[in-house]
Amino acid sequence: MTTLERLKNQAQIAMKKAYAPYSKFYVGAALIDENNSIHLGCNVENSAYPEGLCAEAGAISNMILSGGKSIKKILIVSSGDLMVTPCGGCRQKIKEFSDENTQILIDHNNEVTQFNMNDLLPHSFDKTHLPK
Numbered sequence: 608m609t610t611l612e613r614l615k616n617q618a619q620i621a622m623k624k625a626y627a628p629y630s631k632f633y634v635g636a637a638l639i640d641e642n643n644s645i646h647l648g649c650n651v652e653n654s655a656y657p658e659g660l661c662a663e664a665g666a667i668s669n670m671i672l673s674g675g676k677s678i679k680k681i682l683i684v685s686s687g688d689l690m691v692t693p694c695g696g697c698r699q700k701i702k703e704f705s706d707e708n709t710q711i712l713i714d715h716n717n718e719v720t721q722f723n724m725n726d727l728l729p730h731s732f733d734k735t736h737l738p739k
């Protein structure tokens with residue numbers, strides 16, 4: 608099985624675990640880190656709506672907890688009819704652990720579209736802007 612197939616399968620598994628009783632919009636994310644470990648996330652909503660978590664944030668949290676430091680590829684799949692790219696907040700979160708080679712892969716109807724960080728978040732803020 609290729610890495611892409613693994614990420615697609617794992618993201619589907621994650622999406623099925625999403626807790627999204629309010630939006631009924633189910634999202635799964637699977638990322639592969641620099642150690643070739645895969646980490647998963649799903650969206651987790653809350654009755655206090657702003658407290659919900661996105662799938663991408665969960666996958667990043669799992670990567671950090673496991674000792675991973677950077678994202679080689681992250682694949683996102685969602686339940687809606689349209690192709691969904693990461694929300695603004697998740698773009699910034701992904702960027703923190705990305706470089707110019709990081710692939711952001713969107714699986715829609717089993718077709719994968721590839722973006723890089725600059726496609727999704729041009730002119731962005733990062734640690735280079737902070738004082739030394």
Ligand code: THU
Nearest residue numbers: 630632634650661662693694697
């Ligand atoms: N959602 C994600 O998990 N990732 C995104 O990038 C976009 C939105 C979730 C949040 C919420 O649970 C649901 O999708 C509807 O916004």
